[in-house]
Amino acid sequence: MLYRLTKIVSAPFLNLLWPTTVTGAEHVPDTGPALLASNHLSVVDSTFLPLVLPRQVRFVAKAEYFTGNPVTATWMRATGQVPIDRQSPTAAQDMLDAAAKVLKDGELFGIYPEGTRSPDGRLYRGKIGVAWLALATGAPVIPVAMEGTEKVLPIGTSVPRFGKVGIRIGAPMTFTGSHTDARDRRRVTDEIMDAIHALSGQERAPGYAPSRSKDN
Template sequence: MSRILLKAFLGLLMRVLYRPTVEGARHIPGSGPVILAGNHTTFIDSLFLSLVVERQVYFIGKDEYVKGTGLKGRLMAWFFTTSGMIPVDRDGGNGGVAALMTGRRVLEEGKVFGIYPEGTRSPDGRLYRGRTGIARLALMTGAPVVPFAMIGTDKVQPSGKGVPRIAPVTVRFGEPLDFARYEGMDRDRYVLRAVTDEVMSEVMRLSGQEYVDMYATKARQAKAA
């Protein structure tokens, strides 16, 4: 019930303030497992995604978001978990495996799992090389992948700015991608790369971003050096 109330309240607020344009929502199956894979430019991408998709979207988040103390910490934990975030310790040695297995469990329960294949927010607004976890999830579960693009959220909350601004936002969904032809090949690194690149190609087409064949984490490190 709290999730329904939160979505109703934030949805109304979002529609009043941002009036987001949603394109291609019909491509999201009404039932069964589905992976939503898209670009990631700002912290609030997951919030917009959850609010414009009719079904509940689950996604991975850092467990530090729910470990705060005091009233503020409890409110943040309630907000993130109610919004569909599943906390995972991604900084540990098994962080990647834990995230992958969590996504698999969500999909095997017939739910919607949102993922950003870049693995982190873009450091400069460009689209970076996808990590192959998205491909492993798709091949292990057989779930279709619906690519999506967040357009304008980086203007709502520019990097380093705490207070969101009012700016137009578009969330664009593409047609589902079916990788059944690669069934049983989830350990073939060439197949995993091919599937991931196909997903990222669709995300690039939907978003119109410039593509960089480099992992975003490396680009971020180079920028900080």
């Protein structure tokens, strides 16, 4: 109920300030689990994508967001974020296990295969967590390309700027293989990144994106 209320109040306001164009929304199933695998240009990616879809989309977020500022904590809970302790030595597997539970419950889970925001607008190599989830749960992967969010809230800024946002959603992808096989995980990840690239048209970077300690 809180999530729906948040969308009802926020969506018109956001669309007024940041006109958002969505193509391919019909590819998101009305029911059942699916992974929304997106490029990552700005922190606000996790705000715009859920607000343009009728179904709730779950993401992981730093556990500190749920225990600090009460406004932020309320927003995180209202938008269905999953708290993860990123300082834990098992943080990566904890994230995968939490995401797998969301999918097994028949929900939508949003993931950024690059692992962090692109520092320069290029599309970086995907990490294999997205493939692990797809192969372990059997959930379809829906590629997503965000556009313009890096101008709304560039890295290093805290005050949003006016601008247009575009969201392109591709057809669902299903995969065969084993989530315990490293070659299968790499193959599936690369296929997903190729699909995201086909939607976004971004220049490809040769390696992984540099980590950002403050990234969410």
